[in-house]
Amino acid sequence: NAGVTQTPKFQVLKTGQSMTLQCAQDMNHNSMYWYRQDPGMGLRLIYYSASEGTTDKGEVPNGYNVSRLNKREFSLRLESAAPSQTSVYFCASRGGGSGSGANVLTFGAGSRLTVL
């Protein structure tokens, strides 16, 4: 049971470079999320996708783009990386329905990004 898989786990970029963080879930969840985690700031939502084909901005969307490629995959792209985007990024998906997993977030292992 893989749950939520994120790649890469670590990445170092130079200012201005671009990259895409990949996320895939195998739980047939409709909703998927991208968060960044910074010391003292907690989790901050970048973008989310409530269902396949839709995406919405979260609290800190500037400098990022997302693609909900299909129900399983939700990618996060940095077009021109900046040092302020140095962070740990977490992807998550959210269970629906009314069972024990309803409304519960399952997180990926995180991607540690450093922008020099």
Place this chain on the structure above:
Amino acid sequence: AQRVTQPEKLLSVFKGAPVELKCNYSYSGSPELFWYVQYSRQRLQLLLRHISRESIKGFTADLNKGETSFHLKKPFAQEEDSAMYYCALSGLGGGADGLTFGKGTHLIIQP
């Protein structure tokens, strides 16, 4: 608007002492509340949710609608409880698909 407040960024207690991590929320309807935990360099995971009314790893949390609180408690802290704890609310009509996180509390259990 829905909001989750965790007033303590950092909480340090000694092993064997009681622990209480505070969480207050603002929401006009009947929310669903959660606690998530992140151990060092691990992914966040669900610790407990109020509708389950269960104790996980010795932790309990009771939803107090009058005080709009969902504090996390454990009578005797253990060193392995050291982690980052996030309170979260799921409601209707809020931003981000109705899901709101607090800023987190870093719990340190001293030996």
